[in-house]
Amino acid sequence: MTDNPFARRIDAILTDEARLFASTVPYAQHLSREDEALDEAYYVRHRIETVHRIRGTAATDALALCAMAREDYRAARLWGEYIEEEMNHDKLYLADLEQHGIDEAQVVSTQPLAATVDLIRTIEQNVLRIGSLPAVAYSVFAEWNSERASPLAVARAASAFSERHVKGARAHIKIDERDDHYDMMLEVAGRVLRARGYPFEVMEQALRTVGTLLRAYFAELYWVTRDPARSNLSGQARHHPASHRTA
Numbered sequence: 001m002t003d004n005p006f007a008r009r010i011d012a013i014l015t016d017e018a019r020l021f022a023s024t025v026p027y028a029q030h031l032s033r034e035d036e037a038l039d040e041a042y043y044v045r046h047r048i049e050t051v052h053r054i055r056g057t058a059a060t061d062a063l064a065l066c067a068m069a070r071e072d073y074r075a076a077r078l079w080g081e082y083i084e085e086e087m088n089h090d091k092l093y094l095a096d097l098e099q100h101g102i103d104e105a106q107v108v109s110t111q112p113l114a115a116t117v118d119l120i121r122t123i124e125q126n127v128l129r130i131g132s133l134p135a136v137a138y139s140v141f142a143e144w145n146s147e148r149a150s151p152l153a154v155a156r157a158a159s160a161f162s163e164r165h166v167k168g169a170r171a172h173i174k175i176d177e178r179d180d181h182y183d184m185m186l187e188v189a190g191r192v193l194r195a196r197g198y199p200f201e202v203m204e205q206a207l208r209t210v211g212t213l214l215r216a217y218f219a220e221l222y223w224v225t226r227d228p229a230r231s232n233l234s235g236q237a238r239h240h241p242a243s244h245r246t247a
Contacts, residue, residue: 002183006190006200013204014144017211025215026222032152038160042225044100049221051090051097052112056120057138058087063127064135068192071131075191078184079132082139085175092168099165113224115217122213126206131196136189137206141214143182146173 022028030042061083068076094104119138126134150173158166176182193203 002186007186009200010140010186010189010203010207011144013207014141017141017207018148020211021215021218025218027226028218032149032156034156034159038156039225040100040161042221043157043160044097044102045225046221047093047097047100048102048107048110049113049116049217050093051107052110052116053119054086054090054093056112056116057123057135058083060120060123060127060135061086061139063124064132067127068132068136068188072191072195075188075195078188079136082179082181082184082188085179086139089172089175092172094168096165096168099161113217113220115213115220119210119213119217122209126209130198130202131192133189133192133196133198133202134206134209136185136192137203138210140182140185140189141207141210143176143185146176147182 027042030036030039031046061079065076065079065083068079094107097103097107123134123138150169154166154169154173157169163170189203193200196202
């Protein structure tokens, strides 16, 4: 793992975001803690949303590539390799969902949660406004989480269901480790920041925006699967994309 001042600042922000997530989101530790039975409805809906998120960010990643090719071509080469790999990862989670009796047609016909739509729309709007960095920030956040939290969630699901149910998720983690995706994203982020002449605070705000959007997602996931009465009221408090601006 990269160890330099830039990487340490990123890690401090994401560690703080993880603490904020744990202290403010209902059911925050459910996917990783072993103190209660894993809620299959919660887990399966999360994996359905994972597929929607992968497919949605494939579009914003492509949009970011267009911007990045003009910002820093070397970064764009790395980004292009990365997003080509990532856009196929929906297949891994679809294979896992099949073990729960959910096929691709059912996933496609399941409307994404409002928070998932908000996440994709916000990234897209911010890429159009300031360049590729918001999409890169999302990937930095995701790859950091893949190294730290995802293995715990996969182990818990394997224990609750079976190894067959997490074959795709395990493969995803191995790909991230094999290709050093977190370090790759740190390099891309640093190059884009320098190319744009942005101060570090722009990167921090982009990461904080992702954190806010993901907390909203996990809160809505909880309401939909565990607290339907609250879910029926959640539309009144949906985040409008314009409220998630990257400075």
